[in-house]
Amino acid sequence: MHKTWNKPLHKRKVWKSVSNTGKLIYYLQPLVDNLFFIWMQPLPFPTLLKIGYSCGLFFFLLLPFLxxxxxxxxxxxxxxxxxxxxxxxxxxxxxxxxxAALHLWRFEVPNQKYLIYVTMYIDRYRVIMTAISSTIDYMRMALSFVFS
Structure with a gap:
């Protein structure tokens, strides 16, 4: 806390004149730096874990509103x-x-063949998400070979 208040922006007169948006940006800088640091990690760190970390970070950011x-x-x-x-x-x-909660609690698929389609769609999008993240990883690997 002592280090924060000794920074140039935190001089009392200057800090009172800064807008709320400016204060929010000032306090979010370490968080954004951490997010950029995670996304710029070298290749063995997979993209799916980066996406999961980012979603977790945004969840904790939204907790005061949720x-x-x-x-x-x-x-x-x-x-x-x-x-x-x-x-x-x-x-x-x-x-x-x-x-609405009772309707969701008692929801049941009336036709069992639709369950197969639902699982097929879930598997399809899981494969698409894995393919996209692997493509990102391979593109980063190729670019690291080109620019190194």
Whole structure:
């Protein structure tokens, strides 16, 4: 903390005049540097792990926004349950959180042959994602041979 406040931008008068966007950019610089460092790692570090690391990093970045949102959804569900059970209020279809959750919980594929198609599509996109990431790795390898 002591090192941060001794930086030139953190002089009290200058820091008060910086906009909120400027402060956000200032504090996000180490995070972006870390992200660039991971993506510029040499070849044995595969692209799929870099994608997973980036997604994890963005998830932790979004946690301050996701937590209040999940709390709001949870309390709206409690409010809807109490309103339906005790006050006999029926929510509109586009705001029926409990009905949507119940529909998802009881979801079942009516025709079993569709399950085969779903698994085939999931496998297809898994193979496509692996092929794209391998292509990126091979292109980086070829470029490293050309420019070294």
């Amino acid at each position: 937590c209040p949102l999940l709390v709001l959804v949870f309390y709206y569900g409690i409010f809807q349950y109490v309103a339906e059970q005790h006050l006999a209020l029926v929510p509109p279809d586009n705001l029926d959180l409990l009905g």
